[in-house]
Amino acid sequence: MEPQKLYIGQKPIRFYIIIAKAMLQATGQICLAGRGRNISRTVDIAEILKREGKKIQNITISSEQMTNRQGRQVYVSTIEITVSN
Numbered sequence: 076m077e078p079q080k081l082y083i084g085q086k087p088i089r090f091y092i093i094i095a096k097a098m099l100q101a102t103g104q105i106c107l108a109g110r111g112r113n114i115s116r117t118v119d120i121a122e123i124l125k126r127e128g129k130k131i132q133n134i135t136i137s138s139e140q141m142t143n144r145q146g147r148q149v150y151v152s153t154i155e156i157t158v159s160n
Contacts, residue, residue: 078102078157083109083117091120095158099129103160110139110153121156133157 079102081095091107098105109117125131134157138150 078104078106080106080108080155083107083113083120085113088116088120088123091116092123095120095124099124099158099160104132105158107156107158108153111151114152114154117154117156121158124158129158129160131156132159 079098081091081098083091095105095107107117107121121131133155135155136153138152140148141151143149
């Protein structure tokens with residue numbers, strides 16, 4: 076079964092930690108997903124969870140093709156970090 080994804084954006088890190096803990100309690104495994112400038116924030120959240128006793132299961136890096144505001148096709152780097160209890 077595919078773990079639920081938590082997409083990391085611009086909200087405060089504490090916000091994502093609270094949501095991640097609730098999701099982990101409910102499902103036992105989640106996937107933190109970030110892209111572009113939010114990659115470092117995603118890694119920070121995973122490291123905080125790791126310090127609190129959670130386990131990093133898998134890390135996947137890739138890129139996605141997207142259309143920017145000017146209508147051009149661009150590639151954006153992405154990261155997905157699977158965390159479990």
